[in-house]
Amino acid sequence: MVKNMLLSMLVLLMVSCNETTVASGSENKEEAIEGGISDIIRNPITADQEEIDTNNVAKITFSELSYEYERVDEGAVVSHDFSFVNTGKVPLIISNVRSTCGCTVADWPKTAIAPGEGGVIPVRFDTKNKSGRQNKPITITANTIPAKTTIYLNGQVDGESS
Template structure:
């Protein structure tokens, strides 16, 4: 009786193990379930965006191009607690209208203002930058990142200056 019961369990265990082995899922690269990967790819198709260049694609020859007269401006010495401004001028030397999406400074003390309307090919535009020196001393170096429909999509401008000490007694803030 014990031998029959043992044999029954042994046969049932082998059948169960064999059934489990038949239900294995196919595994692809990096141990991923191939069926799950294919389902995820089908649910999230790749979108072809003409304004985004990949390494294998050639740049769009018709894309707008921002050509700046200068990409960096040095204010020199700046009086303490003052506000200084500079205007960066550019020309769209590309073949299609230039659309600036955003201009963002690396610090809240620097505020850029840019054209919101398209700049036609051959036309000029201006980006005005205001720097507030309140509470700052010493050498300052701030970047402005412009995001537009150009290739590449970002362009960097830089402003620099040396904020003179205000002569007040006490610790100096940097």
């Protein structure tokens, strides 16, 4: 009995996950979205387009994609500013900047960057409790194609000597 009930729930869950619906208008009608809502979240530029127009988009161009810092002692804070320019044809909107751990934090411009204009993404890496070779990726999500660009902070952290 329990086995049959679990199997029924699993089938129901699988069926309900295959169709994405959203409320439409004031009538609260539900309509299926082809491709699912996750397509819009992953890359809002291409969600409704079959062909991608890469000529008329924002483009983020960094002066460097990787920064190699000098050898530092554990506990030091490494800071670096990654400069970029919007080399695209429409305003650049950065929606998120994140790293793989809390030891590396970054800030970013919260306003649109016009074509031809630039900005800076300051990154700080706290080496507390870190030692050895470090490679910290920082992922920028923006209205670009591809939607994600990764920059890196790399270097050697010397641990405490006993």
